[in-house]
Amino acid sequence: MNVLLIGSGGREHALAWKLAQSPLLGELLIAPGNPGTALLGRNVPVNANDQDLLLEVARNAHIDFVVVGPEAPLVAGLADRFAAAGIAVFGPTAAAAQIEGSKIFAKQVMQAAGVPTAAAHTFSSPADAIAFARLSKRPWVVKADGLAAGKGVIVPTNVTTTVAAIEEIMATSAGQRVLLEELLVGEEVSVLALCDGKHLLPLPPARDHKRLRDGDQGPNTGGMGAFAPAEIDEETFELIVRDLMQPVVDAMAARGTPFRGALYAGVMLTAQGPRILEFNARFGDPETQVILPLINGDLLAALAACAAGDLGNTELPWASSAAACIVLAAAGYPAAPRSGDVIQGLESVTDLGDVLVFHAGTTWESPSIVTAGGRVLCVTGLGATRRTALDHAYEAVELINFAGMQFRRDIGR
Numbered sequence: 093m094n095v096l097l098i099g100s101g102g103r104e105h106a107l108a109w110k111l112a113q114s115p116l117l118g119e120l121l122i123a124p125g126n127p128g129t130a131l132l133g134r135n136v137p138v139n140a141n142d143q144d145l146l147l148e149v150a151r152n153a154h155i156d157f158v159v160v161g162p163e164a165p166l167v168a169g170l171a172d173r174f175a176a177a178g179i180a181v182f183g184p185t186a187a188a189a190q191i192e193g194s195k196i197f198a199k200q201v202m203q204a205a206g207v208p209t210a211a212a213h214t215f216s217s218p219a220d221a222i223a224f225a226r227l228s229k230r231p232w233v234v235k236a237d238g239l240a241a242g243k244g245v246i247v248p249t250n251v252t253t254t255v256a257a258i259e260e261i262m263a264t265s266a267g268q269r270v271l272l273e274e275l276l277v278g279e280e281v282s283v284l285a286l287c288d289g290k291h292l293l294p295l296p297p298a299r300d301h302k303r304l305r306d307g308d309q310g311p312n313t314g315g316m317g318a319f320a321p322a323e324i325d326e327e328t329f330e331l332i333v334r335d336l337m338q339p340v341v342d343a344m345a346a347r348g349t350p351f352r353g354a355l356y357a358g359v360m361l362t363a364q365g366p367r368i369l370e371f372n373a374r375f376g377d378p379e380t381q382v383i384l385p386l387i388n389g390d391l392l393a394a395l396a397a398c399a400a401g402d403l404g405n406t407e408l409p410w411a412s413s414a415a416a417c418i419v420l421a422a423a424g425y426p427a428a429p430r431s432g433d434v435i436q437g438l439e440s441v442t443d444l445g446d447v448l449v450f451h452a453g454t455t456w457e458s459p460s461i462v463t464a465g466g467r468v469l470c471v472t473g474l475g476a477t478r479r480t481a482l483d484h485a486y487e488a489v490e491l492i493n494f495a496g497m498q499f500r501r502d503i504g505r
């Protein structure tokens with residue numbers, strides 16, 4: 093099977109690494125990929141949002157199967173384009189990707205399906221939202237309706253900061269409509285599952301760290317690290333899959349927009365039980381970099397089964413070990429990441445058996461590899477326990493360096 097993988101981040105490097113282990117794989121192309129994916133297949137310099145060119149590449153290279161990494165191309169209908177051209181694709185249609193592309197749509201689906209989630213109110217004018225917040229006399233989580241690359245949610249602590257948050261979010265293009273959401277309290281867990289439109293095949297639960305600095309301080313980022321499996325008892329995990337995710341899968345199918353792809357549930361474990369914070373329509377980044385190393389079995393076969401609409405008896409057994417990843421971010425990240433800093437020490441970690449270094453924002457500048465994005469590398473450690481996985485990751489981090497490198501020292505603690 094010739095495969096075209098779309099995207100260029102740490103998630104895509106991890107997907108390429110896992111797909112390359114499949115006996116079903118013929119040629120692997122990655123568009124646009126990064127210096128890490130180039131070790132596993134052939135990078136083609138085409139942007140993930142250039143649908144026409146991606147289709148042309150797929151035809152010319154006799155691609156049998158497309159795997160879409162990021163959310164923006166999915167929401168823009170890339171999976172529909174490939175399907176219309178008769179090429180099998182892993183990733184939801186634009187209609188199904190609305191579960192991530194519109195937080196208001198997702199809330200409506202959840203409410204109609206009776207799925208436990210924060211209570212919420214929808215507004216399309218700042219004045220109405222502000223009036224509502226003032227009258228209620230309590231803080232509300234403010235969420236932009238549309239895709240905002242992790243910048244569409246503000247969690248205020250009082251009415252004044254709620255009003256400021258409404259003004260800030262509604263000034264953005266993703267925030268033409270907003271949700272004001274009940275403020276929940278609890279630990280968070282990400283539950284990802286492969287979905288064929290009807291059935292879910294759950295993957296190990298993960299936990300990510302969104303803030304830039306130790307102790308959950310500093311600005312929000314795309315994610316500074318993650319570990320898996322997350323601490324969650326089996327009963328709660330099963331409840332999340334059965335009562336929080338499956339009803340949404342059923343509802344999407346009943347609407348005529350079945351969800352085929354990676355369904356990612358952002359869950360908060362509140363004192364009243366688990367509640368959905370959001371759904372994503374793709375693999376998480378950096379969660380994928382700790383989940384895939386813990387899966388045994390053929391990922392390519394499983395993704396193809398999802399795309400064909402029948403997971404059947406597909407199994408992806410979980411390893412009993414643990415994985416943890418540390419994101420190495422560029423100087424200036426997240427506000428204004430600097431490019432072009434030479435990365436040193438990459439060759440010294442290639443021989444470490446229990447470490448995987450996934451590239452994200454890197455590029456070649458002969459004879460070096462240099463920074464070329466906010467999140468530069470994702471260093472994944474493996475071990476029998478989370479503690480040993482973290483030790484292995486941090487030992488490798490010590491060997492890598494570039495000017496202005498930022499990372500957290502408290503991932504998984």
Ligand SMILES: Nc1ncnc2c1ncn2[C@@H]1O[C@H](COP(=O)(O)OP(=O)(O)O)[C@@H](O)[C@H]1O
Pocket residue numbers: 210233242243244245247273274275276277280358369370
């Ligand atoms: N209802 C809520 N109560 C408390 N915190 C929330 C709530 N909704 C979201 N958050 C916090 O904001 C973060 C981002 O929200 P989320 O819905 O996941 O949007 P996105 O990932 O698109 O930015 C969550 O990980 C969580 O920490």
Ligand SMILES: [Mg+2]
Pocket residue numbers: 358370
């Ligand atoms: Mg989120």
